[in-house]
Amino acid sequence: MSQTPDPQYARRRTGGWLMAVGVVALFVSTFTVPEAIHHLARVSVDEGTGLSGRAVVTIVVGAVTLLGGGALAIAGFSWRRSAGEGPSQEDRLLDEQFGDGPVRPYDPDEFRGPRRRDPGAGD
Template identity: 55%
Template sequence: MLAAGVVALFAATFTVPEAIIHLARATAEDPVPLGPRAVTVTVLAVVFLVGGGLLTIVAFNRRRATEEPHPEDLADDAEFGDAPLRPFDPDRFRHRPGRAADDDGA
């Protein structure tokens, strides 16, 4: 399923630009009517892009849901708990390098 989704997304890289060109010509001030090729490419572009994206997302989530945790992850959780090893401190990133955190800039 994942391979089919990736192949469909790859095919979309060729059909979507051409579909955009055909749709832009059809909606211009001097419109060119959509021919059979333009309609076919536009429909295929939508199918490949939406279908490939959905197939890829579903396959990735199914694979991830059935994956067992790695033994090292289980050992870390048993030893340190489920919380992060070092708490995140957003203030650490708010200051420019080379300046002390308590420097008021004056």
């Protein structure tokens, strides 16, 4: 009783994972970016001081997590949102039972009272 996977579901799931990884990377960047700024400020003030190994790693990790995390969060959100809302199990059962078409045909005059004219009609 295996069902074929819904491509919209897979797209929403992938977009959710991308967004989650992006948010975690942005969270990590809140710790690394201030320290990276501190290291860069210290090097710019003291001319004879060079960057230590920790400073280089912090600067690289801070830049990657900030830029990459933001890009992943935006891409994941867009990807997830573009998939649209998938049909629920109840919708699938109703379509199976009654078909895809509307139950009643649409009648624009149904809710007009007596003596109400169509605003688009030219008299």
